[in-house]
Amino acid sequence: MFGFTRTRRAGVVAAIAVGATLVISGCTAGGGNAPGGDGGDGDGGDVSITMLPKNLGNPYFDTSSSGAEEAVEEFGGSFEEVGPSEASPTSQVQYIQTAAQQGASALIVSANDPEAICDALDEARSADVKVVTFDSDTNPECRDLFINQATSEGIAKVQVDLIAEQIGDAGQIAVLSASANATNQNAWIELMEAELAASHPDIELVEVVYGDDDDQTSFDKTAALLQTYPDLKGIVSPTTVGIAAAARYLSTSDFKGKVALTGLGTPNQMREYVEDGTVTAFALWNPADLGYLAAFAAQALVSGDITGAEGDSFEAGKLGSYEVGADGAVLLGDPYVFDAENIGDFDF
Template identity: 75%
Template sequence: MKIQKRSTAIAALLLTATFSLAACGSDDNGDGGSADGGSGGGGDLSITMLPKNLGNAYFDTSTDGAEKAADEIGAEFEEVGPDTASPDAQVSYINTVAQQGKSALLLSANDPDALCDAIDEARSADVKVITFDADTNPDCRDLFINQATAEGIATKQLELVADQIGGKGEIAILSASANATNQNAWIETMEQELADNPDYADIELVDTVYGDDDDQKSFDQTEALLQNHPNLKGIISPTTVGIAAAARYLSDSQYKGKVALTGLGTPNQMREYVEDGTVTAFALWNPGDLGYLATYAAQALVDGDISGEEGDSFEAGDLGSFEVGADGVVLLGEPYTFDADNIGDFDF
């Protein structure tokens, strides 16, 4: 398997010197220096993974899972991506994948529609496009590997915050970017649940803010929420960057133990905050499994084992068999709750 990582700094260069870079194996490690990406078996199947942004612990884990699957199937694999999570920053990478004639693109989309023109170009060049984590318009891609249903994720987070604040009080949401498809779907469902479910009649959503999956901005937005809403009882952050930044702020503030924080995070980034009492419980799926599943789905599409139609099924290595649902969606599973009793059992 051949692994390469490139950052935003060389995006423009890739557009004009794609084959030259591929030949010499130049890589950018995201901080202005170069780093060897590693090498391995390679083969006829070539896969590029494009997360929302590099340097994100969540996507680092999903890439690890994809790399593992690529090793198992003997595929050539590379990860590329921008330093900041924006749709414009992803377009050049999609264009490069089309120019290189890659077999498949694994994409976590920063916008449901803004990337569709570039994706169409890639698909017209016979690149199979599999979205994971965050989807595009279904017409833009071949498959979407969904971590869990929007309803399941939204319901889990509301259950957690309601339990932690005793079923009443003001809450706020610290999201990623305002255009993030998955975040907006979860927030919309949470808003509907709060309006319709009598169990949440005494809970009021007073604000939704955006940290753009940037650590410092998410930290600052947490501070602003607490200053603007002195009666705030809980924060939901359905983004791994946001929940970690919010936990860091709360852990060293007067609000520790008084304002509940839950959402979606990885065990490794949240362990210290669970152990010191800043966070009681949070949820997530295994992002490594998400990348792993996306890679096997790419293989099935490229090999012609599936076409992406509802009812298609394929094998995904250690994860077993999966079936394509409506609108080309493949579901990994339901979110899992992490707390002080079990967080030590996980390492990702």
């Protein structure tokens, strides 16, 4: 089962939404403002960008696509978003093939699987389609660039900094994680422990518990932590399911306003808890900026300003200059902090 496509010719004609059962790929994102760009009138004409998230109808990816479209509007091309209705390892293959057949200049892909779409991407690249991954990478040899939202070190540090600020840099804290074998969670927690030991000697991490990315389990684990540690000052939950469940528990408990909660969450999940004072601030990357950067990276590849080699640099509009790192990775930057002042500006 396939999703619909949304085609917008940015800066040229009004947006056109196209519903379809199969994918109609291919758009254009021209080279107006980036170095060496020509507004799409020379050196190969307009650049067409096709955005392929893991699935359509996901607010997170809706936001990243809106950022990519904003970038395309700035450099004067056209933009299309396509994708399956459900995320599965091979569900993106047909969209990649169609985009290549219809002559897309570049694909921006959040991969459902690091290997399952590689053959299709290789075929697209052999047809001179530039491939930029974002959010979720493929194997490096299957694409030209990967736009990485944040490093593990950055994700760990921002959470430690937030909880330290909220509890006065002293007291007991706990971590509410996803599953015990979650690779990314465990990496972040290990780095958080190192950051606490190095820079926050008066904060004691008393326990790491696992909610298995299940709402009710995470809710119950929050309750158990607060019962087990009556002097607990804060909870860090580096998982969107966990932080929302913990906030739900705290919001109606006697601990509201007394026990700090931070971690990684989305604005739509956490808005009510920020507005009612349960949560002061939490972090995540800004998916709109992620899509915006990916589009400018794609434009730079298509225009020939960069090849994707380590040390290449390009301009990304309002975000400034970026450099390609090892394995063709470009780092967006530090995670974004959401609080009462800015949370109303986001919808994902």
